[in-house]
Amino acid sequence: MIERRTLSRKVFLYANYIFLTLFSITCLFPIIHMAALSFSSNAAVSAGWVTIWPVDFNLDSYKYIFSNNIFMSTVLVSFQRVILGVSLSLTLTVLAAYPLSKSNLKFRSRTIYSWFFVITMIFNGGLIPTFMVVKETGLMDTIWALVIPSAVNVFNIVLMLNFFRTQPPELEESAQMDGAGSLRTLWSIYLPISKPSLATIALFSIIFHWNSWFDGMIYMNSPSNYPLQTYLRTVIVSRDLTNMNASDLSLLANISNRTVMAAQLFVSMLPVLCIYPFLQKYFVKGIVLGSVKG
Amino acid sequence: MELKGTRKRRFSTGAYHMMLLPAVILVLIYSYGPIVGIVIAFQDFIPSNGWFNSEWIGFDNFKYVFGMPDTMQVIGNTLFISLLKMIVGIIFPLGLAILLNEVKNVVFKRTVQTVVYMPYFISWIILSGILIDILSPSGGIINNFLGLFGFEPIYFLGDGAWFRFVIVASHIWKELGFDTIVYLAAILSIDKSLYEAAALDGAGHIKQMWHITLPGMKPIIVLLSVLSLGNILNAGFDQVFNLYSPQVYSSADILDTYVFRIGMEQMQYGVATAVGLFKSFVSFIFICTSYLLAYKLANYRIF
Numbered sequence: 001m002i003e004r005r006t007l008s009r010k011v012f013l014y015a016n017y018i019f020l021t022l023f024s025i026t027c028l029f030p031i032i033h034m035a036a037l038s039f040s041s042n043a044a045v046s047a048g049w050v051t052i053w054p055v056d057f058n059l060d061s062y063k064y065i066f067s068n069n070i071f072m073s074t075v076l077v078s079f080q081r082v083i084l085g086v087s088l089s090l091t092l093t094v095l096a097a098y099p100l101s102k103s104n105l106k107f108r109s110r111t112i113y114s115w116f117f118v119i120t121m122i123f124n125g126g127l128i129p130t131f132m133v134v135k136e137t138g139l140m141d142t143i144w145a146l147v148i149p150s151a152v153n154v155f156n157i158v159l160m161l162n163f164f165r166t167q168p169p170e171l172e173e174s175a176q177m178d179g180a181g182s183l184r185t186l187w188s189i190y191l192p193i194s195k196p197s198l199a200t201i202a203l204f205s206i207i208f209h210w211n212s213w214f215d216g217m218i219y220m221n222s223p224s225n226y227p228l229q230t231y232l233r234t235v236i237v238s239r240d241l242t243n244m245n246a247s248d249l250s251l252l253a254n255i256s257n258r259t260v261m262a263a264q265l266f267v268s269m270l271p272v273l274c275i276y277p278f279l280q281k282y283f284v285k286g287i288v289l290g291s292v293k294g
Numbered sequence: 295m296e297l298k299g300t301r302k303r304r305f306s307t308g309a310y311h312m313m314l315l316p317a318v319i320l321v322l323i324y325s326y327g328p329i330v331g332i333v334i335a336f337q338d339f340i341p342s343n344g345w346f347n348s349e350w351i352g353f354d355n356f357k358y359v360f361g362m363p364d365t366m367q368v369i370g371n372t373l374f375i376s377l378l379k380m381i382v383g384i385i386f387p388l389g390l391a392i393l394l395n396e397v398k399n400v401v402f403k404r405t406v407q408t409v410v411y412m413p414y415f416i417s418w419i420i421l422s423g424i425l426i427d428i429l430s431p432s433g434g435i436i437n438n439f440l441g442l443f444g445f446e447p448i449y450f451l452g453d454g455a456w457f458r459f460v461i462v463a464s465h466i467w468k469e470l471g472f473d474t475i476v477y478l479a480a481i482l483s484i485d486k487s488l489y490e491a492a493a494l495d496g497a498g499h500i501k502q503m504w505h506i507t508l509p510g511m512k513p514i515i516v517l518l519s520v521l522s523l524g525n526i527l528n529a530g531f532d533q534v535f536n537l538y539s540p541q542v543y544s545s546a547d548i549l550d551t552y553v554f555r556i557g558m559e560q561m562q563y564g565v566a567t568a569v570g571l572f573k574s575f576v577s578f579i580f581i582c583t584s585y586l587l588a589y590k591l592a593n594y595r596i597f
Contacts, residue, residue: 009499016393017402023390024409027467030424031412033435037427048438096317099310107310113318120321122578125328126570128557132341133327149324152317182309211417214532218558229419233536236423258427265423272415279415280408 031269037262038062045258061263071264073224074231077143078210081227085147085209086202093156093201094194098186100157101164117154134219145219146212146227156201163197164190200282203275210271228268235261335571339564348564355568364552365569372548376529378462380522383473384515386466391477392507396499407478411471418468422536425464426451451537454545461537461546465530473518477511484510517592524581527573549573 032052037045041056049055065071096117104110124130130149139145167190175185191198216230223231330345335355337348359365390410397403413421428435431447441447450456488506497505531550538546547555549569557566588594 012499013396016396020393020397020402020406024406027409027413030421030428031416033428034424046433048433048435051435092317092320095313099313102310107307109307109311113314116318117321120325122581123329123574124325125331126567126574127553128563128567128570129328129331129334130324131558132331132345132563133324137323148320152320152325157317182313186313207415211415211419213417213419229417232419232423236419236426236536258433261423261427265420269416269420272417273412276412276415277408280411 031273034262034269035266038259038266040259042256042259045256061259062267064260065263065267070223070231074226074228075267077225078228080143081146081212082206082209084143085150086205088147088151089153089156089205090198090202092152093160094186094191094198096152097157097160097164098182098190101161117152117157121154131218140219141221141225143225146215147209149215150208150212153205156204159201160194160197163194167193196282203279203282206275207272207279232264232268235264332567332571334564335568337564339567341563355564356572359565359568359572364547367544368547368549368552371545372527372529375458375461375534375546375548376526378458379465379529380519380526382462382466383469383522384519387470387473388477388511388515390470390474391481392503394474394478395481395507407471407475410474413468413470414472416468418532418536421464421468422533425460425537429460452539452541454542457538457542457546461530461533465533476514476518480511480514481507513592517588517594520584520588520591521594523584523587524577526580527577 029052033050036050036052036054038061039054039057039059040050041058041060044050044055099107100110100113100117102110125133134140134145134149139148171189172185175189180188211229212227213229213233216225216227217233220226220230223234226234333345334348336350336352338351338354339348394403394406397406429437429450431437431449431452436450437445437447448456450460484507488510489502492502492506527549529548529550531548531554534546534548535551535554538551550573553566553569553573556562556569585594
């Protein structure tokens with residue numbers, strides 16, 4: 001299409017570029033501002049000089065948080081949680097999705113199982129009964145409380161089974177001609193070709209586990225078992241540095257609640273900011289496929 | 295021949311059942327277990343007695359809840375915040391998608407998309423920390439900036455009206471990118487020849503937007519709006535819970551935070567479960583209605 005560039009059209013296009021640029025800055029600004037705060041000195045921060053660039057650049061707040069045992073132990077809990085949670089839910093998702101992807105002719109109980117899972121997408125017991133079940137099953141105050149109740153994600157199972165379903169049935173038939181059982185077929189034929197789907201689900205699940213905080217708050221009794229986000233919440237709410245010890249005092253001159261908080265927030269964001277660009281392309285496809293189907 | 299076929303099938307479905315077993319057990323315990331636990335909404339529940347040994351009191355918990363003045367206030371807050379989020383949450387992404395679609399420079403377009411989409415992946419805990427800092431009346435950057443123009447510091451998170459504004463604005467800020475991508479995809483699927491025909495007939499860009507782009511997107515707009523009805527009682531637990539404080543309870547308490555406060559903090563398990571059940575029941579009706587509408591209006595099906 002040949003486009004005639006009238007003056008009003010040109011004005012619109014430039015205004016559009018400027019608007020979108022400003023808008024993107026609005027989205028980035030709070031994050032850059034936090035990073036700038038975390039690298040600045042206490043004095044500059046309290047004087048309100050810091051916007052998007054550090055003033056009196058220093059790493060004191062980072063030295064402080066990395067020597068803070070509680071912060072580091074919650075980071076460790078979060079990493080453990082991500083590794084355990086992601087491997088558990090990937091395993092369960094694949095194992096459940098494979099049989100469910102079979103046709104009703106091959107696997108007649110399929111319909112019953114599907115309803116069994118789908119019902120839980122619509123109904124749930126709510127906060128209190130769920131809390132009590134977790135408590136009764138003895139998971140309180142262990143890392144399992146953070147990974148087991150959420151291990152079966154029906155949405156992921158549906159995603160995975162739809163992927164399995166798009167594969168040609170000849171694949172499986174030929175494997176079974178060669179004498180492979182179901183588990184063997186799944187492991188050696190289906191898994192290698194489902195890497196893109198597995199990656200999507202793994203990334204979904206990494207973000208989910210890294211960002212979760214509520215279960216840490218209600219299922220963990222001692223703060224040393226908190227995952228990072230739950231710990232951050234206690235820091236945000238109480239905003240104090242009571243866990244500071246004498247060796248930190250030398251750093252005190254240059255740090256404050258605000259710079260330490262900014263550093264903690266920034267460190268907690270980093271993993272997400274690092275994997276997000278890889279995640280995006282899968283995600284975009286997923287959303288578009290999931291929403292524009294109708 | 296017949297026999298061989300059956301035997302083969304029986305063998306393989308056995309393996310299928312085994313594969314499903316772990317997921318089935320976990321769902322039975324952690325999804326169906328709590329559904330059974332809903333019975334405590336109808337009891338004067340005493341935790342040490344277990345789920346079935348407390349005194350059954352029929353609908354007394356519900357009567358008690360709806361007799362409290364707080365409850366109506368909370369339902370009102372929930373509806374107000376979530377309706378506002380819904381309306382603004384359609385207009386902004388739609389507008390952004392239309393503007394982005396006008397951009398011909400691919401690199402610029404992709405960069406804007408990536409940046410706008412980013413807050414979606416950051417947790418509400420981190421975003422709350424950021425918001426609390428930048429909105430702080432003492433030294434927060436927003437108030438510093440307003441101060442340059444001689445404004446008095448505004449206590450954004452401590453004043454009911456401002457709090458609601460912050461909730462809706464920060465919700466849009468976080469979720470915008472997600473819906474924008476859906477709308478962009480819908481724009482891309484509009485037949486290009488329609489635009490050429492319109493241009494030949496002398497329609498300018500604004501007219502094309504009005505008569506082609508918007509009507510072309512009508513199905514997806516209707517679909518997303520209708521589907522969001524099912525979420526009408528979810529006004530955003532993570533967000534409100536991490537930003538609010540007793541000062542703004544009267545204008546910010548939503549059903550989920552209310553359940554948390556009466557359940558986990560005041561230990562009134564039966565009452566909290568009753569509120570939760572009421573919420574699930576109403577949500578369920580809304581979900582069914584919205585899917586029925588989505589099917590009628592946009593021919594949408596989940597499966």
